[in-house]
Structure formats: C-alpha cells, structure tokens
Amino acid sequence: MKKVMTGMSGGVDSSTAALLLLEQGYEVTGVTMKLFSDEDIHTAEQNGSVHCALSDAEDAERAAEKLGIDHIMLDLMDSFREKVMRRFAESYLSGRTPNPCIECNRHLKFGELLAYAESLGYDYIATGHYAVIERDERSGRMLLKRPSDRSKDQTYVLYSLTQHQLAHTLFPLGNLTKPQVRALAEQAGLANSDKPDSQDICFVPNGRYDQFIRRFTGAEIRTGDFCDVHGNVLGEHKGIINYTIGQRKHLGVSVGRPLYVVSKDVDTNTVVLGDESELYTSTLSADDVNLISVESLTEPMRVYAKTRYRQTEQPATLSYEGNGIYRVDFDEPQRAVTSGQAVVFYNGDIVVGGGTII
Numbered sequence: 001m002k003k004v005m006t007g008m009s010g011g012v013d014s015s016t017a018a019l020l021l022l023e024q025g026y027e028v029t030g031v032t033m034k035l036f037s038d039e040d041i042h043t044a045e046q047n048g049s050v051h052c053a054l055s056d057a058e059d060a061e062r063a064a065e066k067l068g069i070d071h072i073m074l075d076l077m078d079s080f081r082e083k084v085m086r087r088f089a090e091s092y093l094s095g096r097t098p099n100p101c102i103e104c105n106r107h108l109k110f111g112e113l114l115a116y117a118e119s120l121g122y123d124y125i126a127t128g129h130y131a132v133i134e135r136d137e138r139s140g141r142m143l144l145k146r147p148s149d150r151s152k153d154q155t156y157v158l159y160s161l162t163q164h165q166l167a168h169t170l171f172p173l174g175n176l177t178k179p180q181v182r183a184l185a186e187q188a189g190l191a192n193s194d195k196p197d198s199q200d201i202c203f204v205p206n207g208r209y210d211q212f213i214r215r216f217t218g219a220e221i222r223t224g225d226f227c228d229v230h231g232n233v234l235g236e237h238k239g240i241i242n243y244t245i246g247q248r249k250h251l252g253v254s255v256g257r258p259l260y261v262v263s264k265d266v267d268t269n270t271v272v273l274g275d276e277s278e279l280y281t282s283t284l285s286a287d288d289v290n291l292i293s294v295e296s297l298t299e300p301m302r303v304y305a306k307t308r309y310r311q312t313e314q315p316a317t318l319s320y321e322g323n324g325i326y327r328v329d330f331d332e333p334q335r336a337v338t339s340g341q342a343v344v345f346y347n348g349d350i351v352v353g354g355g356t357i358i
Helices: 012-023 038-046 053-067 077-093 100-119 163-167 178-187 209-217
Strands: 003-007 027-034 070-075 124-126 132-135 142-145 224-227 233-237 260-265 270-274 280-291 301-306 314-322 325-335 342-347 350-357
Touching: 003 012, 003 100, 012 027, 012 053, 012 124, 012 178, 027 053, 027 100, 053 070, 077 100, 077 209, 100 124, 100 163, 142 163, 233 270, 301 325
Parallel strands: 003 027, 003 124, 027 070, 224 270
Antiparallel strands: 132 142, 142 350, 224 233, 260 270, 280 325, 280 350, 301 314, 301 342, 314 325, 342 350
C-alpha cells in the first residue's frame, strides 16, 4: 500500500483530498504546517483582524479524526519566516510586488514538506490544489495541467514544481469542481464542508501590507514625490510600498483626469503617475524560470502567457535570451505588467513553465 502525507490546512479542499485518497486505497497521514508563532497571531489580532491559524489547525485535526487517520503538526515557522515573510517584505521594499503563495509552494509545501515525508518513507505528498499531474509517455516528463474546474485553476501558483516534486505529488481534486468537493465533504460528515475559502495572504490577514512590513522589518517608510512621466512633481506619496502598478484609487492627486501608477523608483523614492495608455507593454523579461513540459528552450516557442492569477492567458512568443533570462513578446499589449509578479506559460491545458517578471 502506497503511503501519502496529505497537507491539511483545515479547509474543505485538503480534507476532501485526504478522503479521496483513503477511498483510492492509500495509507494516509494528515499533516498541518505550523507557519506562525503565537506572537505573529497576537499581533494580527491587535490589528483588528483575528487570525484563524489556530482554528484552522483545530479544524484539520477534527477532519483527520473524522476520517480515522493520524494527524501531525510540522513546525516550519523558521523557514516560513525567512523564505516567505522576509522575501515578501524585502521585495516590497525594493519596489516590486511579490506573490508569497508561489514562494510558499516552492520552498515549504513542495520543498520541505516533501523532504520530510520522504525521510519517513512516504511515497507521495498530496494537497487540495486544483490542478492535474500526468506523465507524458512520449517524452517521459511529468506534466502539470489545468483542472476541470477552470474557475479554481491554481496552476499559476504551481509553476515552480520540479520533475521530482511532480512525480511525488498527488492532486486528488484535479478532475472535480468546487461544488462536487463540498458535496463529497458533506456526505462524509466533515464539519468544514461549508467553510468559506480563504481570501487574504495568510500572514497579512487585514490586507495592510504596510503595517506588516513596518512591524516585520522595522524599516522607516518614507514619503516622497508623485511625478509624471516628464519628472514634474504632482504631489506627495505615503511610501512606495503602498502602491502597485496600475493602481488608480487612493492616490490623493487631482489633475482633472484619471491617473495611474505606471512605475516606481526606489533610488529616488518617487512614484510615477500617468495615463492608462502608459500602462501597456508588449514585451517583458523574466528570470528564475522553471520549465516543466520541456527540458530547455532551444528556439522561440508559441505559448499563451498570463501575468496575473485571474488574468486570461494571452498569445505570445517565448524566447531564451541567455544568462537565465527569458523574453515574452505578446501579440497584443498587456496592461500593468508588474515586476515581482509571476508570468506563466501555457500550451493548451499544459503548463510549459513560468518565472518572475523583472
């Protein structure tokens, strides 16, 4: 009997994943990653948004008990603090807009959790992500594919998975819709069958990135100038970390027409505002690229690419520039391409790979 260590967050997706694996004959153990200290949780509560990490862990334990499987807590707080929280804060301070869920998947869920499971003799780890893993018999490569429920497609945050990680990971929900998952959980008597999906970044539960970054780094967030694209001063901003490319609201600048954040300059501590037309670009560069469906890129490749989680992928040409840098040329200009975010490449339902926008 194959052994699977299933990540259980306390939500309906991961609990149902464990249920399905049991029904498929696997020996299943539930594991919940402890990512926060009591101090982190207490601080979030003080900021007016009660963090639900403790109740989530309790929900996961109750689900495991209902399913009759063992449940363990895995302390990954130090790694999460350095590899996710610190990188998130430092990326914002450098003028970029990071995606911490991708880093958590890369380093924690499919990195340290998989290593832990393998050290104990488990064959696989599993999560409640909506994605599909298949083996391409022709090339021998493991493929990451979009799920049946396109509205829940999570492949955008999974592009960093390596061949080894894909070969030792199971996604039991890949061919199900969310309503089907909730129905299965309800039929099994799981108490979290109607639990709402999490929306916020887990360690910034109130959505106030600036408060988190100040608290976490102790950095002084300096005010500076709003400028137009010609360098004319338009007003004063409240700190570069408070703005992202494409933002229109809460700028506090009035010039008689809508203005948008089109760029940020950390060196001069300025935020550049412009018309919406200045948000569009046809080309981007990316580094830290992970290729899945192909081993390498020896010639330009036609793909569909997207630069945001909820964006519809757009036709483009992917090229390798050398020195770890890839270039994406879109057929049509794209709005608000943002440094620090991910760009993910698709060939139909198959994830070709992805990287970080420079």
